Amino acid sequence: MSTTEKTTKLKNIFIDGAITPERIATSIANHQTKTGIGAHDIFLGQVRADTIGTSTVSAIDYTAHTEMANTEMQKIREEAFSRFDLTCMHVYHSLGAVSAGGICLFVFVSSPHRQAAFDACRYVVENIKERLPVFGKELFAGGGHQWKENR
């Protein structure tokens, strides 16, 4: 049925644990057949070992309102495609624990030319930080935790 075909299935951006360098490498390799692309831009968010007083963050445990986050991400995706000359775009965010040094966000945008790729990448990352209902519990090395808040 044509109406069913039109319905865009909501993409799930969440994966368990850290985003591996292998996943990123595979994703880059998957674009080698798309020869209309002339520029990729990639943003990687990494868990930082912040020190708060005498405690150091050893990991962030991520939770999310996944249905809402995926719905909101779909809107951000549509906005990015309408604002910038993009060929494709991929986003992954971690759920669960990611140790300091691990990658927790992977944004990958591709375009015929660099300017659109730069602009779209920034737009997508800023909007992810501001609009996705994702929560981060910063776990301290010696026990205890605090809740992260994006600025």
Next chain:
Amino acid sequence: MHTTDTTITVRYFGLLAEHIGIGEERLQFPTGTTVQQVRGSLCERHPALRNLKYRIAVDTSLPADGAIIDGCAELALLPPFAGG
């Protein structure tokens, strides 16, 4: 005039779940309840909420405080976002 109560799932995320001690519960709200009224009645039910910062999602959107929640499947209390 008679108002009917609707049972709605209320979900608590992040530090809110930690403070309240549960992740979700089923609560009854009268027809015509606004987001602002939800806030008031949840603060009475869970006094810890009074000092915490959060927004209320109705299904998957964040409506204005005056919006009426009739017909929604679920409410979610969202503390400050920390993605990325």
